Amino acid sequence: FRATQYTCMLLRYLLEPKPDKEKVVTKLKKLESSVSTGRKWFRLGNVVHAVQATQQSIHATDLVPRFCLTLANLNRVVYFICDTVLWVRSVGLTSGINKEKWRLWAARHYYYSLLLSLVRDLYEISLQMEQAAQDKAKRDRSLSQDPLGYSVADEETEWLQSFLLLLFRSLRKHPPLLLDTVKNLCDLLNPLDQLGIYKSNPGIIGLGGLVSSVAGIITVAWPHLKLKIH
Numbered sequence: 001f002r003a004t005q006y007t008c009m010l011l012r013y014l015l016e017p018k019p020d021k022e023k024v025v026t027k028l029k030k031l032e033s034s035v036s037t038g039r040k041w042f043r044l045g046n047v048v049h050a051v052q053a054t055q056q057s058i059h060a061t062d063l064v065p066r067f068c069l070t071l072a073n074l075n076r077v078v079y080f081i082c083d084t085v086l087w088v089r090s091v092g093l094t095s096g097i098n099k100e101k102w103r104l105w106a107a108r109h110y111y112y113s114l115l116l117s118l119v120r121d122l123y124e125i126s127l128q129m130e131q132a133a134q135d136k137a138k139r140d141r142s143l144s145q146d147p148l149g150y151s152v153a154d155e156e157t158e159w160l161q162s163f164l165l166l167l168f169r170s171l172r173k174h175p176p177l178l179l180d181t182v183k184n185l186c187d188l189l190n191p192l193d194q195l196g197i198y199k200s201n202p203g204i205i206g207l208g209g210l211v212s213s214v215a216g217i218i219t220v221a222w223p224h225l226k227l228k229i230h
Contacts, residue, residue, distance in 0.1 A: 001039045003217065006209030008032035013203035040087045047084065050076040060229050064123045069229065072116035075109045082106035103194070111191035114184050121181040124227075128170035128177065179215045180227040186212035 012028040015021040050073050057069035082105045089097040171178040186208035192198040193205060219226040 001035050001042065003210055003213035005032055005035040005039065006206045006213060008035065008206075009202050010206030010210060013201065013206060040083075040090075043080065043083065044087075046080045047077060050080055057229055062230060065120050065229060068116045068120040068123070072113045072120070075113035075116065079106050079109040079113060082109065107191045107194040111188070111195060111197075114188045114191065117184045118181070118188070121177065121184060121227075124174075124177050125167070125170060125181070128174055129166050132166055132170045132173070176219075176225050176227040179219060179225055183212045183215040186215075 008028045008031050012025050012032065015025050015028070054070055054073035054077065057066060057073055060066035060069060082102050085097060085102050086099065086106065088094055089099060089102075171181075189198075189200055189205050189208040193200045
């Protein structure tokens, strides 16, 4: 449902400037609205899921993931509560709710959750890069019989090239970390726009949401590609 919603948003943005696509754009708007409404029903249980995720992250052995994921999941709990309140207002069960205020709260806590998740991703990436650098140095010492050895940076003429090569090797060996990082980065576009931190357009937000949704579908279809809590 999420992938369909953001696909409609992206296509609508691409087709709106064309004068002969009014009917298609109207249909895309209706489909996007219908799918968005359908998503609300599926998300009603997300508060419980976020609480369970918080309980799991508390038991992480590494301090940084434990701290980041616990706070991220707590912010997700608040976000889903705000989202549920907005849904209650949208279906007309109550009218005494300040829609804009609750929407701002939801965007803010979603933003905090994603930032904390990205900090955890960057921490995991740094560990993998450090391990990759050590493995490379060991292989080089073994081949050259050089007792002093040398770092990965020694085989590159520029520091940036060495860094990017090490990053590429680390993420290539750990697809779950790559998927989680890409998903969080793409999801960040929406709250950045809502909070006015970095204004974007529906096309960019739609593309980011679609990429994030595909990454999420992959982790559901192949659970071994989901980043685990250690």
